[in-house]
Amino acid sequence: MSLLLATLDRPAPVLQILLGRDPALWVTLAWDVMLVMGVFLGLVSVIGFIAIWGERKVAGRIQHRHGPNRVGPVGLLQSLADGIKLASKEDLLPGRADAVLFYIAPYLAFAPVFTAFLALPFGPDFVFDRTLSVSLLWVLAILGVEVIGVILAGWSSNNKWSIYGAMREACQLISYEIPLGLSMLVVVLAVGTLDLLKLSEMQSHGLQHWLVFRQPFTAAAALVFFIASLASNKRAPFDLPESDSELVAGYHTEYSGLRFSLFYLAEYNAMFVMSGVMAVLFLGSWADPFGLIAHGYAKAIAGGQRWTPLLWNVAAAGVFTFKCAVLMFIQMWVRWTLPRPRIDQVLHACVKVMVPASLALLLGSAVWELVVAHGSMTERITQTVLAAAGVALVVATLVLIISAFIQGRQNQQRLGGPWPAGGA
Amino acid sequence: MAAALFYIFAAITLVGAIGVVMAKHIVHAAVQLLVALLGMAGLYFLLDAEFLAAAQLVIYVGGTLVLIIFGVMLTSHLGTRLMRVGPGETAIAVLTGLGLLAAIVTAIIHTRFPTPPPSVEPDVTRRLGVSLLGDYLVPFEIASVLMLAVMIGAAYLARRRPKDAA
Amino acid sequence: MTVGLPHYLVLAAMLFAAGIITVLTRRHAIGILMGIELMLNAANLNLVAFNRFSAVGKLDGQVFALFVIVIAAAEAAVALAIFLNFYNNFATVDVDQGNELKG
Incomplete structure (x- = not known):
């Protein structure tokens, strides 16, 4: 029996709570299909609608205007109206496309974002694939x-x-996948798991357990992760693929109607997924700052109650969504505040700043775990010495590279050209 | 259930692979390669290699395939003529491929394989990490040196030359 | 009939054949690279399948497959850098055109 099949055969915890016993295989399958078809598609469109409305509202407020305010209360139904308009438009195909x-x-572009929701833990039991x-x-x-x-x-x-x-x-x-992955690795190195559920449980007992406070390096990694996630979601100031003041609309210039709206849904849901990952990695996932949810949930499970765990799950999902909403608000705030750099500046910032910074954070996190983590004294001393040697080696290499860089720049100035003479 | 999933993923992979062979345009071939790689990731999940499946997606799909499509975009555009060998050579190539396939399949049919162990092996990711930094430490380090060499080499090869600047 | 090692091996053989045919029939350099990727994937499938079915309690096959994936990525990066140079010099990526040293 492979792990994949174990996934299909496992009783869904929520289902267990609902039925009060282990469900039959077909009930589980039907439940999964319903989750995917109903809840996830619904979730994806609701997130899209609300986020697009929120973005326009935030943009309006930042630019000292009202934003959408005609359709529905405070303009909430504006996205729906736009959606209907887009759905009724012609689906154009450029002549020589x-x-x-x-x-x-x-x-x-859309399906992967939708699929990513399978792994997000909205609550202790509210996750599709345990x-x-x-x-x-x-x-x-x-x-x-x-x-x-795209x-x-x-x-x-x-x-x-x-x-x-x-x-x-x-x-x-x-380029930005590298700092993104490395900043994730800083946390993974510190806690030793790639499982979002385990990461969530680890942080559920109060603010002091949140991984952003675990080390100075994880706090810095949170910043790196946030910037890299902006870039990987094509959010301003990294919205160069669609930079609407230079490229009309970039990659989706030619799209109209529903296909165009799919790109929008993909973008806003990717924002949500990335915010969700950031919440799990750094900000305590579904846990509130006082550990109330984890405590209540554990007590309800231990007491063998039937409905209370479900309620705690709903509360956890509320907290998780709230954290995602806050992070998405920050992304919007950044978008409407910062100007857009050029593509070479974006790549420069990644390769020459973010990648070295995240590598340094990874190193720092490793050393921190060695020095602060438990272990016998001799072991700790040996490891510290080894780590120090490693750090020295890396620093020496960095110095070497930087001095070569400076040398090159001096050469360049001396020769007046972009390349040293004869230096093919 | 396992059999059904295997046949589904195998079909996806094969459709992709045949698509790579047949595709008229190189970007279509890249998309078919994507299909094949996704099918492969599914097969890895079936084989209890979760980490490998995810790594396959991250490195192949997110990295190599994007690089390939990027390279295609830099070196061609819509309507580039078909770059294939002539019919005679194609026939030889197909015969070679099919002959090899026949040879391997014959060998597989005539081999007696051990019966598969039924167990699910737990904690694969952790053990994979331990063996990478334990038994396979030297290859691991060599691979990292190789990556460094590749990074420098690729940057050197693709750099702007003085004559381009002029 | 349960799916066992031979099924995976046959599938891998088919992938490998597809890769070989791609490499032999395409003149587009990047198409050839795709064929090579297919062949490497076929080898990987073999490694992982053998690991699953005949090496109880060991992960050597998966480690090998991981190395193959990593080195394939490195190979693709270098290959593309070479192709870009080739394109700069010959204004095509048709490998048959790269015959300047031909006697």
Whole structure:
């Protein structure tokens, strides 16, 4: 029996609570299908609608205007109205576009984001796949597929602006995946698990257990992660793939109607997923700062109660969504505040600042865990000495590289050209 | 259930692989390669290699495939003519491939394989990490040196030359 | 019939054949690279399948597969850098055109 099948056969905890016993296999399967079809699709569209409304409201307030305020109370139904408008529009295909790729690209961009929800822990039991032990890596992996959808959208449109957008997306994403992964690794190194559920449980007993407070390095890694997640979601100031003041709309210039709205749904749900991952990695996941939910849930489970665990789960989902909402608000705030850099500046910031910074954080986190973590005295001393030697080696290499860099720059100034003479 | 899942993932992988062979345009081939890689990730899940499945997605799909498509975009555009060998060579190639396939399949049919162990092995990821930094420490370090060399080499090869600047 | 090692091996053989045919029939350099990726994947599938079915309690096959994935990524990076250079020099990525040293 493989692990994948174990996933399919396992009784869903929520289902167990509802039925009061182990459900039959077909009930579990039906439940899963219902979850995927109903809850996740519903969740995805509701998140999309509310986030788009929120973005326009935030943008309005920052620019000293009201934002949407006509449709529904405080304009809440504006997204729905826009959705209906988009759905009734013609689905255009540019004359010399690559039809097949043009049609599948929006789905390729949207489906992975939707799939990433499978791994997000909304509560102690509110997670689709409990047995996935590499859920953190899974989210990173599946969001990588989204990139391909975006690139193909830009390429298949056969439009110069779209291709520029797609190329920028490709190089930006490839670059920023490194600091993103490394900043995740800082946390993974500290706690030793890739499982989002375990990470959540670990932090559920109060503010002092939240991983952002575990080390100075994890706090810094949170910052790196946030910046890299902005870049991987194509959010301003890293919205170069669609930079609307230069490239019309970048990779989705040629899209209209429902396909266009799929890109929007994908973008806002990717924001939610990334915020969710950040909440799990650094900000205590579904736990409140006082550990009330974890305590109440544990007590309810121990007491053998039937409905109370479910209520605690709902509370946990509320807290989790609130954290995601706050993080998404910060992303919007950043978007409407900062100007957009050029693509070379974006890549410069990644390769020359973020990657070295996240590597240094990884090193620091490792040393911190060695020095502060438990272990016998001799072991600790040996490891510290070894670690110090490692750090010295790395610092020496860095100094070497920097001095070579400075040397090169001096050469360049002396020779007056971009390249030293004869230096092929 | 296991059999059904295997056949589904195998079908996805094969459709992708055949698509790579047949695709008219190189970007279509890249998309078919994506399909094949996703099918492979599913097969890895079936084989209890969760970490490998996720790593396959991160490195191949998120990295290598994006690089490939990026390379295609830099070197061609819509309507580039088909770059295939002539019909005679194609026939030889297909015969070679099918002949190899036949040879391997014959070998597989005539081999007696041990019966599969039924157990699920727990905690694969942790053990994988331990063996990477234990038994396989030297290959691991060599691989990291290789990556460094590749990084420098690729940057050197793709750098801007003086004549391009002029 | 339960799915066992031979099923995976046959599938891997098919993938490998597809990879070989791709490499032999395409003249587009990046297409050839894709064929190579297919072949490497076939080898990986073999490694992981053997690991699952005949090496109880060991993970050597998975470790090998991991190395293959990593080195394939490195290979793709270098290959693409070479192709870009090739494209700069010959204005094509048709490997048959790269015959300047031909006697």
